[in-house]
Amino acid sequence: MVDTIKITLEGVTESRLPQTDFNNLPFGKVYTDHMFMADYRDGQWKNFRIVPYGHMLVSPATPAIHYGQSIFEGMKAYLGTNGEVLIFRPHDNLQRLNLSADRMCMPPVPEEIFMEGLRELLHVDKAWIPSAPGSSLYIRPFVFSADEYIGIRPSQDFTFMIIMSPVGAYYSNPVKVKIETHYTRAVAGGTGYAKAGGNYGGAIYPTKLAAQEGFHQLIWTDGVKHEYIEESGTMNVMFVFNDTLVTPALSDSILAGITRDSIVKLAQSWGMKVEERKVSVKEIVAHLTQGTLQEAFGVGTAATIANIEAIGYEGNLYTLPPVEQRVIAHKIYQELDAIKRGTQPDRFGWIMKL
Numbered sequence: 581m582v583d584t585i586k587i588t589l590e591g592v593t594e595s596r597l598p599q600t601d602f603n604n605l606p607f608g609k610v611y612t613d614h615m616f617m618a619d620y621r622d623g624q625w626k627n628f629r630i631v632p633y634g635h636m637l638v639s640p641a642t643p644a645i646h647y648g649q650s651i652f653e654g655m656k657a658y659l660g661t662n663g664e665v666l667i668f669r670p671h672d673n674l675q676r677l678n679l680s681a682d683r684m685c686m687p688p689v690p691e692e693i694f695m696e697g698l699r700e701l702l703h704v705d706k707a708w709i710p711s712a713p714g715s716s717l718y719i720r721p722f723v724f725s726a727d728e729y730i731g732i733r734p735s736q737d738f739t740f741m742i743i744m745s746p747v748g749a750y751y752s753n754p755v756k757v758k759i760e761t762h763y764t765r766a767v768a769g770g771t772g773y774a775k776a777g778g779n780y781g782g783a784i785y786p787t788k789l790a791a792q793e794g795f796h797q798l799i800w801t802d803g804v805k806h807e808y809i810e811e812s813g814t815m816n817v818m819f820v821f822n823d824t825l826v827t828p829a830l831s832d833s834i835l836a837g838i839t840r841d842s843i844v845k846l847a848q849s850w851g852m853k854v855e856e857r858k859v860s861v862k863e864i865v866a867h868l869t870q871g872t873l874q875e876a877f878g879v880g881t882a883a884t885i886a887n888i889e890a891i892g893y894e895g896n897l898y899t900l901p902p903v904e905q906r907v908i909a910h911k912i913y914q915e916l917d918a919i920k921r922g923t924q925p926d927r928f929g930w931i932m933k934l
């Protein structure tokens with residue numbers, strides 16, 4: 581274990597900030613000037629450093645490339661009204677990173693390394709946090725195997741990194757989703773609850789097929805009979821009917837979203853009825869055909885809320901009530917966004933302030 585960590589800084593000679601158009605920030609295309617790195621060697625995390633963002637050397641034999649020994653996180657920082665940096669629930673991201681690490685036979689990242697690396701990197705690149713409404717700084721911590729060995733076994737060497745990307749409002753448009761009943765994202769006993777690289781690589785093809793039919797995203801169902809709703813590509817999914825907020829209960833094939841958890845707690849604090857339970861496709865389709873599905877939306881860090889305007893299932897397309905009439909999604913978005921930006925009291929203790 582490490583008590584105090586010393587982070588070295590190699591700053592850029594010239595910032596890319598002046599050439600960056602903050603009015604045009606497509607998600608995940610623009611990165612800040614610096615990145616944080618740490619190496620795991622001989623059973624210890626070491627070489628804590630902030631260096632210019634850029635390409636890096638990795639062995640062509642690394643298991644991260646060959647076998648997907650790679651995990652990641654996604655979180656956001658916001659600029660508060662007094663210029664302070666507000667990070668939303670970073671300790672929960674660390675906890676989930678280490679849950680993923682455990683599943684993928686990787687060493688946990690100690691809290692001090694994660695938080696100090698994050699703090700220092702945000703300090704160095706603070707000017708990259710956008711301030712326009714709906715915008716934020718997306719933070720991507722990740723760990724991958726750095727062994728030079730193409731055998732399949734638990735690796736010995738790892739790299740932990742944090743990169744950051746300023747983003748404008750993302751997914752603000754309502755989405756059309758398809759309930760997937762052939763392909764599978766995750767199964768019981770698999771790695772679905774981990775934010776592990778391969779889970780996403782395997783989802784690209786079925787998502788592409790759905791895109792060819794005009795859908796923005798999939799809603800995954802259980803991998804055995806495709807009878808129960810699981811989640812969306814990088815978002816958990818929520819429904820409102822009978823004035824109740826309903827979301828699939830967590831399992832080892834569902835990623836435990838921090839946005840999902842925040843929304844459940846928020847809705848409960850309003851006295852709203854919330855159900856975390858198995859949600860069958862049949863039940864949702866029945867509400868769709870009877871017109872009793874009030875709202876449906878995806879929830880995740882990237883979008884916060886992505887309103888679903890239509891759901892495709894076995895060749896039929898069901899349209900939901902107009903997005904302008906959505907009361908719950910709107911209220912959730914407003915309140916969560918206000919907490920994240922520090923314009924409403926942090927009554928759940930979710931904000932880490934720098």
Ligand SMILES: *Cc1c(COP(=O)(O)O)cnc(C)c1O
Pocket residue numbers: 654775811812813814815816835836837838839840879880881882
């Ligand atoms: C990251 C992710 C989510 C959302 O998690 P948040 O912590 O809310 O961002 C949901 N599902 C999957 C598959 C994910 O990878």
